[in-house]
Amino acid sequence: xxxxxxxxxxxxxxxxxxxxxxxxxxxxxxxxxxxxxxxxxxxxxxxxxxxxxxxxxxxxxxxxxxxxxxxxxxxxxxxxxxxxxxxxxxxxxxxxxxxxxxxxxxxxxxxxxxxxxxxxxxxxxxxxxxxxxxxxxxxxxxxxxxxxxxxxxxxxxxxxxxxxxxxxxxxxxxxxxxxxxxxxxxxxxxxxxxxxxxxxxxxxxxxxxxxxxxxxxxxxxxxxxxxxxxxxxxxxxxxxxxxxxxxxxxxxxxxxxxxxxxxxxxxxxxxxxxxxxxxxxxxxxxxxxxxxx
Numbered sequence: 001x002x003x004x005x006x007x008x009x010x011x012x013x014x015x016x017x018x019x020x021x022x023x024x025x026x027x028x029x030x031x032x033x034x035x036x037x038x039x040x041x042x043x044x045x046x047x048x049x050x051x052x053x054x055x056x057x058x059x060x061x062x063x064x065x066x067x068x069x070x071x072x073x074x075x076x077x078x079x080x081x082x083x084x085x086x087x088x089x090x091x092x093x094x095x096x097x098x099x100x101x102x103x104x105x106x107x108x109x110x111x112x113x114x115x116x117x118x119x120x121x122x123x124x125x126x127x128x129x130x131x132x133x134x135x136x137x138x139x140x141x142x143x144x145x146x147x148x149x150x151x152x153x154x155x156x157x158x159x160x161x162x163x164x165x166x167x168x169x170x171x172x173x174x175x176x177x178x179x180x181x182x183x184x185x186x187x188x189x190x191x192x193x194x195x196x197x198x199x200x201x202x203x204x205x206x207x208x209x210x211x212x213x214x215x216x217x218x219x220x221x222x223x224x225x226x227x228x229x230x231x232x233x234x235x236x237x238x239x240x241x242x243x244x245x246x247x248x249x250x251x252x253x254x255x256x257x258x259x260x261x262x263x264x265x266x267x268x269x270x271x272x273x274x275x276x277x278x279x280x281x282x283x284x285x286x287x288x289x290x291x292x293x
Contacts, residue, residue, distance in 0.1 A: 213287030
C-alpha cells in the first residue's frame with residue numbers, strides 16, 4: 001500500500017501540459033508553452049491551381065492519344081452509263097477512280113471497268129474534296145462585281161476644241177492587235193462551188209487532191225449529176241449501188257466520211273470529200289485515179 005503523500009501524479013495529456021497558470025495580481029494568464037508545429041508554416045500559394053493542372057494534364061494526354069472517330073461513310077447506287085471515273089468526278093473523290101476502286105474492290109471485283117447498275121458503292125466522307133467556303137464566297141463576289149461592271153454603261157468620252165477630231169478618230173479605230181473577223185466564204189451552188197468547198201475542207205484535214213483531179217473523175221463517174229445512181233454494176237447487184245458525183249457506195253461513204261460535212265451521201269460536198277479521203281487512203285490521192293476505183 002503506498003505511503004501518504006507519495007501517490008502517483010496522473011499523466012496529463014499533451015494539451016494540458018502545454019498550459020500553465022501564472023498568478024499575477026489575481027489575474028490568470030494562460031500561456032502556450034508548446035506551439036503546434038504547423039502553426040508558423042506559410043500557406044502554399046497557388047496550390048489549388050497546381051492541383052487542377054496536375055489533374056488536367058493526364059486527361060489532355062488521354063484525349064490526345066485517343067484515336068479519331070472514323071469518318072462516316074455513304075453509299076452510291078450505280079446507274080446505267082456509270083463508270084468509276086465518272087462517279088469519282090461527280091463526287092469529287094480524292095485520288096479519282098483508283099481511290100474509289102480500292103475502297104470497293106471487294107464489291108466491284110478484279111475488273112474496275114465492269115460495274116453493273118444497282119451496285120452499291122461505299123464513298124467515305126473523308127475522301128471527298130471539300131470546297132472552301134471562302135473561295136466560293138470570293139468567286140461569287142468577283143462574279144457579282146464583273147456582272148455589275150458589264151451592266152454599267154460606259155461614259156462617253158467628251159472631246160473639245162482642236163483635239164476633238166483626233167480623239168474621235170482614235171475612238172473609232174480598232175484596238176491595236178485586234179484581228180478583224182474573217183469573212184465567211186460563200187461558195188456557188190454548182191459543180192465549181194462544190195469542188196472548191198470540198199478542197200477547203202480537205203485542206204483542213206490534210207487530204208490531198210487538186211481541182212483538176214476531182215473534176216476529171218466527177219465528169220467520168222457522174223457527168224456532174226449529184227443524184228446519179230449506178231444500177232447495173234457489181235455493187236448494184238450486191239445491193240449497194242454507187243451514188244453521187246463520185247459514185248461512192250454507202251459503206252465506203254460511212255467509213256471515210258469527213259467530220260463537218262453532211263451525212264447525206266447525195267450531198268455534193270460530202271460525197272466529193274469522202275471519195276477523196278478514200279482515194280487518198282487507197283491510191284495516195286484522187287489525182288492518181290484515172291478509171292473506176
